[in-house]
Amino acid sequence: MSDTSQTQDPQMPDENTSADASTTPPSRMTPETGMTAEAPAPVEPLSLTDKFIGILTEPAPTYENVRTTGSRTSDWLVPILLLMIVIAGATLARFSNPEFSAQIMQQQTQALHKAVDAGDMTQEQADQAERQIRSMSGFFGIFGAIAGAIGYFILFFIIALFYWLIVRFLLRGDATYTLVLSAVGLASFISILDQLVSLLLTYLTGKAFANLSPVLFMDVDIINAGFGSKILMLLNPITIWATWVTGIGLEKVGRISRVKGMIAAFSLWIIFTLLTLSMGSMGMG
Numbered sequence: 411m412s413d414t415s416q417t418q419d420p421q422m423p424d425e426n427t428s429a430d431a432s433t434t435p436p437s438r439m440t441p442e443t444g445m446t447a448e449a450p451a452p453v454e455p456l457s458l459t460d461k462f463i464g465i466l467t468e469p470a471p472t473y474e475n476v477r478t479t480g481s482r483t484s485d486w487l488v489p490i491l492l493l494m495i496v497i498a499g500a501t502l503a504r505f506s507n508p509e510f511s512a513q514i515m516q517q518q519t520q521a522l523h524k525a526v527d528a529g530d531m532t533q534e535q536a537d538q539a540e541r542q543i544r545s546m547s548g549f550f551g552i553f554g555a556i557a558g559a560i561g562y563f564i565l566f567f568i569i570a571l572f573y574w575l576i577v578r579f580l581l582r583g584d585a586t587y588t589l590v591l592s593a594v595g596l597a598s599f600i601s602i603l604d605q606l607v608s609l610l611l612t613y614l615t616g617k618a619f620a621n622l623s624p625v626l627f628m629d630v631d632i633i634n635a636g637f638g639s640k641i642l643m644l645l646n647p648i649t650i651w652a653t654w655v656t657g658i659g660l661e662k663v664g665r666i667s668r669v670k671g672m673i674a675a676f677s678l679w680i681i682f683t684l685l686t687l688s689m690g691s692m693g694m695g
Contacts, residue, residue: 455479458488465596469655473593473662481588486595490566493598493605497562498555500609505551510618514550517618518543569682570594573660576674583664593659600652607648621646640687653679 456464456475464472476485504510522536531539546553574590577583585593604621611620620626623646625639653675661671 453478455482458482458484461485461596462489462599465599465655469658470662472596473659476592476596476659477589477663477665481586481592485592486566486570486598489595489598489602490563493602494559494563496602496605498559500605501555501558502551503609504612504618505554507613509616510612511550513618515543566594566598567591569678572678573656573674576678577660577664577666581664581666581670581674583660583666583670585660585664589663590660593663594656597652597656597659600648600655604646604648604652622648644683 453475456472456479461472461476464475476482505514519540522531522539525531526533526536570587570591573594574585574587577585577590608619608621611622611626612618614620615626621643623643625643628639628642654672656679657672657675658668659671660666660674661668664671666674
């Protein structure tokens with residue numbers, strides 16, 4: 411009997427060898443040693459809880475994970491829904507307090523009187539507007555809560571769109587719109603803290619609107635205050651923190667420098683805030 415039938419063809423791979431090769435991770439040659447090394451394990455996406463903690467403690471690695479593993483709808487949907495709930499709840503809480511409700515009504519009446527003095531409306535029109543305001547005072551909290559929540563939801567997508575346009579076309583980054591949604595949405599976790607602190611300060615100070623800005627220590631009616639006083643209200647460390655984290659997010663998801671990320675974040679924040687202040691609102695905070 412010839413032994414050639416038992417001799418394996420050197421060009422035919424052994425079955426065991428093929429099976430082992432199919433389950434072995436890809437290898438690469440290291441130029442330093444000339445030896446092969448296993449490829450790094452794929453990066454797993456962080457859970458939303460880990461992302462929340464990471465945004466507060468280590469935003470750069472958190473956003474790096476988002477860029478590597480891809481955007482998740484929960485990155486922006488969950489924090490935005492939570493922020494909408496907090497905004498609506500804070501508005502209802504303010505209007506449910508008789509003292510704050512009366513304070514806001516007084517401020518609205520003063521605004522009408524100023525409009526009459528400036529010639530923007532007649533006294534008859536002001537009296538009619540005041541009667542309408544008083545007749546609907548019980549619904550102000552509900553209307554304000556709904557309008558505030560829905561308004562922020564719409565504004566979020568507009569702000570994200572502008573951020574994406576700046577990063578993509580002005581700063582030559584390569585972020586997609588969904589990645590920018592994740593970057594801005596995750597930073598909204600800090601805005602939730604800002605809203606809660608503001609509500610707490612409202613009850614502690616007796617002011618309808620309060621935050622950690624220098625205006626907290628001033629005897630100022632912020633609704634009827636001048637433009638300079640409203641600008642001071644922007645010096646809120648929590649809002650600045652949220653904007654800073656947004657800049658880090660734009661840096662990581664857009665593959666741009668830290669300086670460019672901060673320029674994009676703070677420039678758009680300032681522009682939107684000045685626009686909303688001119689219309690009587692309180693900015694992007």
